[in-house]
Amino acid sequence: MPAAVTFRSVSRHFGAVKAVDSVDLEIAEGEFFAMLGPSGSGKTTCLRLIAGFEQPDGGEISILGTSANGVPPWKRHVNTVFQDYALFPHMAILDNVAYGLMVRGVDKATRHKAAEEALDLVKLGGYGARRTGQLSGGQRQRVALARALVNKPSVLLLDEPLGALDLKLREAMQEELKGLQKRLGITFVLVTHDQGEALSMADRVAVFNEGRIVQSGAPEDIYNRPKTRFVADFVGSSNILSPSLSGSLSGDRRWKSLRPEAFTLEPGNGRLSLTGTLEASSFMGAVRRVSLKVADTSIHAHLPAGAALPADGEALTLHFAPEALNPLEDAA
Amino acid sequence: MRSDKHNRAPFPLTLAATGGLLFLHLPLLLIFAYAFTTEDKSFQWPPPGFTTRWLAVTWARPDVWQALTLSLQVAAIATAFALVLGTLCAAALSRARFFGQEAITLLVILPIALPGIVTGIALRSAFGMMGIPFSFWTIVLGHATFCIVVVYNNAVARFRRMSPSLVEASYDLGANGFQTFRHVILPNIGTALLAGGMLAFALSFDEVIVTTFTAGQQQTLPIWMLEELIRPHERPVTNVVAMAVVLVTLIPILGAYYLTRDGAETAGSGK
Known part of the structure; x- marks a missing residue:
């Protein structure tokens, strides 16, 4: 079985800044993978490289064993939950969720039924007629999740998905996301600067610093056996x-x-x-x-x-x- | 701004504001009044009599219809150009960050800040140098220079308010560039484009200076009116036309105002 996502010495430079500097990475299918690091460490650029919003300056990215270099985002079987949710303000919730199916030409009845099911999955059944402005932050987050999941992606990318939520809600969502991932068996790639989030949710964590992966492994390994001063200090206090x-x-x-x-x-x-x-x-x-x-x-x-x-x-x-x-x- | 009991404008300010408004708008009413006068050689006050005869006379004048048709055609086509080019400019300058961006932004909005006479002379010499004969299309090009700015200003304000991740989200969900434009970008900037387009249309419709430099034998409506003032015969006809122009341009301007009022956006600005 090919890996869900593979990076072979992938680089992405912005001028003189090496945002991603020769990164090797392999994310197994069905894995909950977290990319952890401070801001500017390259984790978000890695996510955008997988989504296709950025193209690598060097190296090769494969998704499910097929090279993704040069493939535009709309042709990748990957969906993203954005940090600001990026819900379409001019559409009702149901049409937001059904958008991916709509642009693929799925007929209205079928796509609305699928969107209803996706909303049920994130416990927002019956909210389809509302506008995005009428929802709370936590609810918008769930809509963004449903809108991505309705397309049945091979890989779901989550860009700091819980950053804007308050502490209680964040803890509840952490458990829910983890449960959802186990149930659906989809590969989740989570980008976060919150070490608690990465350790509690992920099967495997990669710690980023200055465009490179400084350590990757199971959460227990990262926490108990940090390899460098940076990891020891960034993951938990040490x-x-x-x-x-x-x-x-x-x-x-x-x-x-x-x-x-x-x-x-x-x-x-x-x-x-x-x-x-x-x-x-x-x-x-x-x-x-x-x-x-x-x-x-x-x-x-x-x-x-x-x-x-x-x-x-x-x-x-x-x-x-x-x-x-x-x-x-x-x-x- | 509405004033409440504690914040009432002082009397002199009220007086000055009222005076200012009257000064601006009384002449418009005068035009309306002279459109219905029985005196056809001079502006005599008060008008000696009331007649609606000039409406019929104006209706029957082929030169009025010719000028009106030309003005409408020029405005429509210049606006169409401006909608396409202005939107593209706004999309590029509000999204990408690149070297010289500020300079290009300034160059885009410069035509509206430049005096019309400068734009006019510049275009006239350029057309002359390239050996392009003056025609309908040279007028359209002249008008497009400032129409683009109006559309750009409205579109860029809306683009800046739009989260850039909306476009990425659309790509991410499987929509290509065209689908993204149709389903996400256009619905979000639609009212701004409509407002910009209406204003561009109104600006083009009453433009005199640039037109004088870029027109050949053609007479747009404002040019026709200017000529009529110089050699007066059937003077009230000009007033009837002016009245029609006021009413016709008021509609798009009010429309643009209502479309953009719930947002801190530039609808008109300048010119």
């Missing part, structure tokens, strides 16, 4: 230990990352420890966030909310398992 500090702890002089939740107050068998001055601690609900000054480095730790701490400015020792120290590939 303590970055300099070669000298990590050398003094384990004798291994390399850059290391250490997750804040790895720390405990209790010493244990074979556990390593860090001693410093307690700078500040703040109550975060489920945890207490502690900042500890060790030499010239600030170390952040998440401790149980009820942990007994000394006063600020006093000495404090924190313990962690040696395997929590994750070596990074950055040059020492």
Whole structure:
């Protein structure tokens, strides 16, 4: 079975800016794939390359085993959910959803029936007669989803689809999108700058920085075994230990990352420890966030909310398992 | 702007505004009055008598009909040119970002800022240099220069309000360029084009200066009226025609106003 999307050293330059710089990528069919990165990292350009809004300056893009270079967007079996939804303001909801079928010449009764079904799928049955202006942000998002899904695409592209929604709605939509993807079995490609979103929804995550993929893998791998300082810092929060500090702890002089939740107050068998001055601690609900000054480095730790701490400015020792120290590939 | 109790315009301002409006619009009423006078040599006030005879006289004059037909044809064709070219200009300049874009935008709207006499002389010398004889088509070209700007101004305002992802969404859903234009772009800019087209038509219909430089023997309606003023015979006929022109051009201008009023858009602007 061919991969849903393949990039072979694909580049896209805008003047001197290498938006996408020789990217290799393979997205399996039926996979929920997330492209994660800060703004300007090239993830959105990659999405636009798959959709066909951009053409590569170098390399080859294949969709379902067929080269997509030079193929216009309207001839690709790929649909997009846009960040601003891009619903047609002059059309009723039903006609928005039926648009893809309309331009393919599907007759009115058939396409309206399909559009109704797609609206049911996103729990907006009966909204077909309304105008886009009468819907809330969350509802427009669902219409945009229905409008893409009605075409039964091989690949569905989602460009920061939840960015404009409030927190509660976003969490509900995350679960719903994931459920929908499992049910329909369509390949989803999600572009997001929100690491929580990428980790919770995707089967596989590619982390982008400066036009390149710096690491890709299962969410657990990305989170637990970041390869570089950039990934360790961008995906979740992480303590970055300099070669000298990590050398003094384990004798291994390399850059290391250490997750804040790895720390405990209790010493244990074979556990390593860090001693410093307690700078500040703040109550975060489920945890207490502690900042500890060790030499010239600030170390952040998440401790149980009820942990007994000394006063600020006093000495404090924190313990962690040696395997929590994750070596990074950055040059020492 | 409506004023409420707390924000009433002071009396001198009201007076000045009323005076200004009267100054602008009384002459129009005078034209109407002289269209029905019994005196046919001079503008005598008050008109010595009332007659509708001039309506019939005007109706029977073939030169009036000729000039009117020419003006309508020129306006229609210049507007048609302007709709196509102005829309294309607006589409290009509102979407793409490229070197020299500001300069080109300025060049596109320049014809409406330039005095008509400059446009006229420029076109006349250009036609002369290229050996193009003055004809119906040279008038149309002259009018198209400023009609394009009116259409462009209206279209570009609408294009800027339109999210660029609408076009991409249409492509994404399988529509090619033509389908996208027909189903997405045109419905979104339609009223702006109608408004721009109506204004372009009205501008072309009463244009004198550029026409004087680009017409050969042809007389458009405004040129005909000017000639009639210089050598007066049956003076009120000119007034009847003027009255008809006011009524005919008022319709597209009001139409354009209503089509674009619910949006901060440029309908007229200039000229």
